[in-house]
Amino acid sequence: MRVRFQQLPAWYSKLSLISRNMSGTVMLPGVGVFGTGSTARVLVPLLKAEGFEVHALWGRSEEEARCLAKEHGIPFHTSRSDDVLLHQDVDLVCIYIPPSMTRQIAVKALGIGKNVVCEKAATAVDSFKMVTAARYYPQLLSIMGNTLRFLPAFVAMRRLLMEGYVGEMQVCDVRVYGPSLLDQSYGWTCEELMGGGGLHTAGSSIIDLLSYLTGTRAHRVHGLLRTFVQQNGLIRGIRRVTSDDFCFFQMLMGGTGSSSGGVCCTVTLNFNMPGSFVHEVMVVGSTGRLVARGTELYGQRNGSKGEELLLSDSGWAGPEVKDMPLPHLRGLSSMVKALRQSFQAHEERRSWARGSVAMAPTFEDGLYVQTVVEAVKRSSCSGEWECVEIMSQEPDPNHNLCEALQRNKN
């Protein structure tokens, strides 16, 4: 059985029926893009292809911003974030910048009434602050830039899982192998505390994806992180990489019983494998299994002789990006399509319909993912299973001060 397009969610098939020329006639929000890295580079042409106008671009340096703006004909560029946020033609802000900087921009953007698509933050505290802002402005769109949920293979996979293709889910087994994630020069990708490393970069998307696919969340995790390559030709001397290039974690999801119920997830991330890219997500259940290899979906029911191809990939015709694996590229493209659909549903250019972006990860999902990432890191240090406890209150930054005052009083 091959999944036909009609079997995907209704909004999904609609997308392909809407001619691209039409988008000119509908008022889409003006976009401001933060970032000049590989994702931002591919995002701009994708947005344009869907009829969005990119009005402003922010780069860390004036030079970086000017280059990319010139390349893609973006009328305004700057290295001052407020100039993009306050730009009168910008209604949607896409934030694809290093994790340690996302929270500040995202919270500010919501505060001045802009819709936000944002990459992950560096810490759970930052994620919590983003959640608080999103809760405060529920009429604004606020979604995480995690894009694997939108990949057609995973959309189909989730639907088949919900329909019982594999029976009761037992095990999810994920492998992501690839070349080093480090930048050419020393930067945040080398620093664990800045949100670098395989777990934070690739693991985050997987953690989010697995909660989307299984419909449950992790309650206990165990993990092991390693930095095998601590120095290389470019990072040497007193500098050392602290972010992980190998990570391996397990999540117990759903049913909290000790031995029965729930799903065991095992994830292996290895970024010491130049020249390869493996992205495999397998779900094994009581009556069959589903495997997404790259952007294609395969399945096998118990009793059948072999695997069947459920969703093939006819090839990628969009912009090529060297550093970006195809599942993320395709996912990003599908997310942009869903965004267009969401804004097209309304006459007013700032309004959006929840329908087509309902499957997108919210900032709450972002906080959950960040909490799991931190629990896995804790587990790697402690060697023990760690509970996933979602923050419900911002930790008091003056905690120590308060204690000191308390002590003085007595």
Next chain:
Amino acid sequence: MRVRFQQLPAWYSKLSLISRNMSGTVMLPGVGVFGTGSTARVLVPLLKAEGFEVHALWGRSEEEARCLAKEHGIPFHTSRSDDVLLHQDVDLVCIYIPPSMTRQIAVKALGIGKNVVCEKAATAVDSFKMVTAARYYPQLLSIMGNTLRFLPAFVAMRRLLMEGYVGEMQVCDVRVYGPSLLDQSYGWTCEELMGGGGLHTAGSSIIDLLSYLTGTRAHRVHGLLRTFVQQNGLIRGIRRVTSDDFCFFQMLMGGTGSSSGGVCCTVTLNFNMPGSFVHEVMVVGSTGRLVARGTELYGQRNGSKGEELLLSDSGWAGPEVKDMPLPHLRGLSSMVKALRQSFQAHEERRSWARGSVAMAPTFEDGLYVQTVVEAVKRSSCSGEWECVEIMSQEPDPNHNLCEALQRNKN
């Protein structure tokens, strides 16, 4: 670069030069086989093909023994173990029976001067007793029936690892997926304490293999076991499967430093996947990687464009066995060849040369494997990393009694 046969160990290439007809002219030891299961069924024709004469067969029931003996023209069969052990034409005993019974036969066989090839025991205490016997009779051959070490793909893999193909070893990643390991009727395969389950059955061979490939041993392990299928059409009512059908463990091998040095091994065993058989062993190092898929070996050095096929498998021409995966079948076949070579090197039919079986796992290796298996099981209960401590003294069976006496004395 494809590995040619000449690059395998010297004894290995010699094997293929010796004509099978020659074996009649050399005095090979007479063999007694214990077991009528799938391994024993394939072992008998393999032994015969190499020129060994199988003189006696033991089965749990007279009926089972008679059937297999008739099928393969074995002159003597019995259900009494002593009748095989004391058989005057039997110089080599091959023990392929359930784990809970191996120790008793192996220790007795050594005690009356027979050479022994034996499947794993059920517990570390049993393994330790086998080690004690093997140490006591060093002139007798005593090797474990674990057969993956002999598989040409792993022989070549080890050689390439030692030659530095992958540079410094970092990660071993192993996956074994297959259909249920349970027998048709309720028996030892259902019982964790009897040596059933994926960890004990398939995990043991992998634990042994990884210590062979890396040249080191595990010092800490972490694991998770699950029994997803506790009852089925044949095992129901008050009966419940206690042996694992999913197991997932990590081993820290070599270098005992906290973050650097040593090899991280991750092993995923899943036996809820009817209709499939995946057997993949990957070693990733600082300058490249090697992957054995089934019986074939692939490699990729960092910087090269793609994977190269290093050792292909031209197909299996030997006896077919439904339940036995090809890597084990081929490994068993290679082990029997090595055994022949070992005994052929001597005139006297009981004598053997260490050369060709030097790579075989000893009983000491068997004790190590059993110790790791038990540590993984402990870890699955405790949720913590467990140390691998090899038994150096047999635990006193009257421990509690002694304590009681001690208390009375005071």
